[in-house]
Amino acid sequence: MISFSFFPLPPEPATIHESPQHSLHASHDMDIDLAHHFLHDSNLTLPGETLTSSHAYMRGHGTYVHNEEVIASVAGTIERVNKLVTVRALRARYNPEIGDLVVGRITEVQPRRWKVDANGRQDAVLMLSSVNLPGGVQRRKLESDELQMRNFFEEGDLLVAEVQAFFSDGAMSLHTRSLKYGKLRNGQLVSVSPALIRRLKSHFISLPCGVDLILGLNGYIWVSKHVKENEQEGEEGFDAEAVYSNQNDEIDMPTRSAISRVTNIIRVLASHFVPLSDTIILDAYEWAMEQDADVSEMLHQDNSFALISAVRGRK
Amino acid sequence: MPATSTISLSKAEKSYIQTGILSDPPFRADGRSLRAYRSVELETGVALLANGSARVSIGREGINSGGGTEVIAASKLEVEDLNEDGVEGGRIVCTVSCSPAAYPHLTSNALDELQEDISTILHQTLAHHSLHPNNLGILPGKKSWLLHLDLIVLSDAGNVFDAIFMSARAALWDTRVPRTRRITYRARKDHAEGQYHIDADENFSGFDTRRLAKATDFELSDYWDEGEVLDGRERWPVCVTLNVISQTHYLDATLQEEAATLLRLLLVYSFPPNSPPSLCGMRLVGGEDSALPDIKDFIKEGEQYAQELFISLDAKLREEDLRRKQKAYTKFARSR
Numbered sequence: 001m002i003s004f005s006f007f008p009l010p011p012e013p014a015t016i017h018e019s020p021q022h023s024l025h026a027s028h029d030m031d032i033d034l035a036h037h038f039l040h041d042s043n044l045t046l047p048g049e050t051l052t053s054s055h056a057y058m059r060g061h062g063t064y065v066h067n068e069e070v071i072a073s074v075a076g077t078i079e080r081v082n083k084l085v086t087v088r089a090l091r092a093r094y095n096p097e098i099g100d101l102v103v104g105r106i107t108e109v110q111p112r113r114w115k116v117d118a119n120g121r122q123d124a125v126l127m128l129s130s131v132n133l134p135g136g137v138q139r140r141k142l143e144s145d146e147l148q149m150r151n152f153f154e155e156g157d158l159l160v161a162e163v164q165a166f167f168s169d170g171a172m173s174l175h176t177r178s179l180k181y182g183k184l185r186n187g188q189l190v191s192v193s194p195a196l197i198r199r200l201k202s203h204f205i206s207l208p209c210g211v212d213l214i215l216g217l218n219g220y221i222w223v224s225k226h227v228k229e230n231e232q233e234g235e236e237g238f239d240a241e242a243v244y245s246n247q248n249d250e251i252d253m254p255t256r257s258a259i260s261r262v263t264n265i266i267r268v269l270a271s272h273f274v275p276l277s278d279t280i281i282l283d284a285y286e287w288a289m290e291q292d293a294d295v296s297e298m299l300h301q302d303n304s305f306a307l308i309s310a311v312r313g314r315k
Numbered sequence: 316m317p318a319t320s321t322i323s324l325s326k327a328e329k330s331y332i333q334t335g336i337l338s339d340p341p342f343r344a345d346g347r348s349l350r351a352y353r354s355v356e357l358e359t360g361v362a363l364l365a366n367g368s369a370r371v372s373i374g375r376e377g378i379n380s381g382g383g384t385e386v387i388a389a390s391k392l393e394v395e396d397l398n399e400d401g402v403e404g405g406r407i408v409c410t411v412s413c414s415p416a417a418y419p420h421l422t423s424n425a426l427d428e429l430q431e432d433i434s435t436i437l438h439q440t441l442a443h444h445s446l447h448p449n450n451l452g453i454l455p456g457k458k459s460w461l462l463h464l465d466l467i468v469l470s471d472a473g474n475v476f477d478a479i480f481m482s483a484r485a486a487l488w489d490t491r492v493p494r495t496r497r498i499t500y501r502a503r504k505d506h507a508e509g510q511y512h513i514d515a516d517e518n519f520s521g522f523d524t525r526r527l528a529k530a531t532d533f534e535l536s537d538y539w540d541e542g543e544v545l546d547g548r549e550r551w552p553v554c555v556t557l558n559v560i561s562q563t564h565y566l567d568a569t570l571q572e573e574a575a576t577l578l579r580l581l582l583v584y585s586f587p588p589n590s591p592p593s594l595c596g597m598r599l600v601g602g603e604d605s606a607l608p609d610i611k612d613f614i615k616e617g618e619q620y621a622q623e624l625f626i627s628l629d630a631k632l633r634e635e636d637l638r639r640k641q642k643a644y645t646k647f648a649r650s651r
């Protein structure tokens with residue numbers, strides 16, 4: 001049950017994937033000094049490359065000024081707005097904004113707060129005052145709540161939350177004060193690059209195959225068994241037992257395989273840099289069901305290329 | 316003991332994975348069967364300055380280079396004097412280092428411990444005298460080769476031990492020992508005997524030439540090839556990690572599955588040609604116990620998995636040998 005293969009050859013510089021109108025715009029419209037560029041017909045850059053003179057342009061994110069020249073500090077694409085030159089990094093951590101929906105994992109329990117790994121530059125903070133406590137949505141925090149913080153969330157727990165505010169050091173503060181937010185169970189996590197998650201009307205997606213998706217804007221995606229609207233915890237009153245439960249429900253085989261199939265689809269799409277949205281995932285799922293392929297075979301190289309071309313074709 | 320897992324999972328995730336594996340039929344998070352490996356990529360000759368090298372990745376995804384366990388192994392030969400640290404017939408030293416990028420959640424102390432643990436397991440297995448190659452000596456009683464086998468774990472997506480042993484085997488398979496020629500200093504006829512002994516031992520009389528080895532130094536012979544292969548390279552072992560949940564076991568765990576599994580059994584088998592396979596290493600990792608009869612079964616079944624792994628790895632390595640020759644030809648043609 002084991003097979004060996006070769007490492008794929010690195011892609012030719014000409015085939016690097018870019019959105020076409022973007023590169024056109026950049027190379028024609030931008031009278032940046034491109035003479036030092038290693039790829040003359042693209043707007044990719046590497047750290048340390050001189051982009052332009054600092055007299056004519058302003059430096060933006062991803063650049064610095066040295067010897068009156070604007071130099072890239074990250075690898076990525078050059079972007080220009082009027083006189084401002086920025087480099088958008090190819091691989092970056094999640095850059096939070098207020099109101100974003102994120103999926104995070106508790107890393108530490110501290111006095112009156114939890115530290116949450118949310119794929120940002122620093123750990124996010126979830127205050128005890130920003131979670132729903134048992135016995136009514138609005139009530140004062142008691143000392144007894146502080147003493148039993150691990151009953152709500154403990155290290156390793158996954159949760160879905162919203163970015164509420166920022167601290168002075170730039171760390172994000174989360175809140176779970178909605179019935180939609182809280183601890184996650186009945187499924188598995190898949191993580192992709194945060195740049196691939198598009199902002200959608202709703203990041204809670206129900207696929208018709210009995211799978212719920214939570215697309216965290218930080219690149220963490222929760223794939224779980226579908227929970228019916230009227231069975232969601234905390235609809236009437238607030239059942240702390242159910243909301244902070246660690247027990248999974250009974251999950252049958254077809255649901256399990258659907259969860260795995262969706263997870264594998266997301267991994268394939270992400271590895272080919274396809275931005276994720278509900279329609280693309282659904283298209284890919286339908287295609288995979290038409291092919292009637294085994295769940296694990298989807299990750300094989302041939303199948304993943306077929307999936308990508310099928311999804312691109314449908315667009 | 317190595318830590319059972321380097322990431323943390325929530326209780327719900329753990330139980331999701333465990334229930335899936337224990338259910339009938341078993342179901343894993345990525346849809347694989349219990350005995351299936353992820354796709355493995357292997358290539359030898361990746362480090363130009365090494366005597367032998369290999370790169371192995373398990374479960375890499377798509378066209379970008381992330382998402383899998385990746386290990387690079389390289390061997391480097393060094394001449395050692397037997398008067399100093401050297402051992403008659405040469406010796407092997409294995410070192411594993413783990414890139415901090417592979418374990419972003421570990422502190423530097425924990426990382427040091429982890430690489431120390433992995434190094435110990437690899438070194439104890441590979442440096443054993445039963446596997447020792449015969450052609451690491453240069454001059455009997457004087458000089459020998461010291462083989463450094465250095466591995467680096469670039470990323471860990473689970474099953475790092477199998478990847479390490481695979482890459483170690485591939486790098487040792489790829490290793491070429493330079494050909495050496497002995498040089499003997501001979502006294503010229505018209506001088507008194509014993510005047511030209513270069514490095515005679517102080518314990519012996521400088522005039523007593525009977526006990527001295529004839530050869531006193533060596534030179535590298537100039538040849539088109541990089542040297543000869545290590546002796547007995549078919550013997551280098553492979554490792555299979557059996558992940559045990561109650562009485563079920565499965566292979567090639569992902570990082571998440573490793574975190575949900577309490578017991579791991581590392582079995583290292585060598586399959587020397589024309590003789591029965593031998594178990595050259597075994598390690599039980601984790602905080603669970605297992606019944607003795609179960610372990611017996613695991614060892615028996617582990618041998619089969621190792622045999623399968625060995626056969627396909629062997630085929631791949633022979634294929635890489637051909638590729639190496641082609642590479643050498645093109646290099647030769649280019650240099651002319």
